Amino acid sequence: MNYLEKIFGLNGKVAVVTGGGRGIGQVIACGLAQAGAEIAILSRSGADNTLEMIDERGGSGYYIKTDVTEEDEVERAMEKIIDRSGSMDIVFNNAGICMHQDTLDATAEEFRKVIDVNLTGEFIVAQAAIRIMLANGIQGSIINMASMSGSIANVPQWQVSYNASKAGVIHMTRSLAAEFAETGIRINSLSPGYIATPMSADTPKELRDAWMPLIPMHRMGKPEELIPAVLYLVSDQAGYTSGSDIVIDGGYTCI
Ligand code: NDP
Secondary structure (H helix, E strand, O other), X not given: OOHHHHHHOOOOOEEEEEOOOOHHHHHHHHHHHHOOOEEEEEEOOOOHHHHHHHHHOOOEEEEEEOOOOOHHHHHHHHHHHHHHHOOOOEEEEOOOXXXXXXXXXXXXXXXXXHHHHHHHHHHHHHHHHHHHHHHOOOOOEEEEEOOHHHOOOOOOOOEHHXXXXXXXXXXXXXXXXXXXXXXXXXXXXXXXXXXXXXXXXOOOHHHHHHHHHHOOOOOXXXXXXXXXXXXXXHOHHHOOOOOOEEEEOOOHHHO
């Protein structure tokens, strides 16, 4: 075993990735699998492509259809994972949605929908995972997907519900990290800037063009550029890191 495998290798670990059927979740699922973890993907509409990609990379994984806003479904999925894999060491709590809307055009129902998936959904997944980890004596690692939008207001598109949900994720993460610090379960958040995925590709081109001058690196990030931070956070090397928010944004929040 070489030095990097020794400090970042995940052989024998089990990782849950919500929203792993596409986008950032797909790439992180592959990265965790390549580091040796068995992957359980939770989302609503399948993950055949991701499972194929994991297989091509010599890893192993499976899919459990789950809506993260439904407590019963999440609980059942977590029980299935423990039954099938015998552990749950890592949770990449990533499923999310975005709505671009001028605030005066938005309804409370639309606002609630975004909060329901991005904030309440991540709470439901984190709570269920912590229960399982405590019951099985696992000192696991949870990464909640936040965003730079949890700290800044994006322009020119307005997205108050998304920004509020991600600010909530960052502080929920700190609150959970403090509450469970003594158990050895570590909980951190990840705050990417603009990353090229199906979610960002859904954004009209004129908006994406408007972002470029605002990003000091003048480009969007690649999902692959998030893998090393995830491998660090879930490794034993991050044993003293909990409640942190890691920002990976091409310098966006520096200016
Ligand atoms: P995508 O739209 O490409 O992927 C979102 C994933 O979430 C899909 O797999 C989707 O699967 C899943 N999902 C959505 N709703 C639910 C639900 N209710 N239950 C279970 N799964 C659900 O988005 P990205 O990959 O771009 O984003 C992933 C995360 O990263 C999100 O939390 C996003 O906010 C965050 N992020 C993204 C950035 C970007 O620029 N792309 C920047 C910063 C943060 P399905 O529809 O099959 O359920």
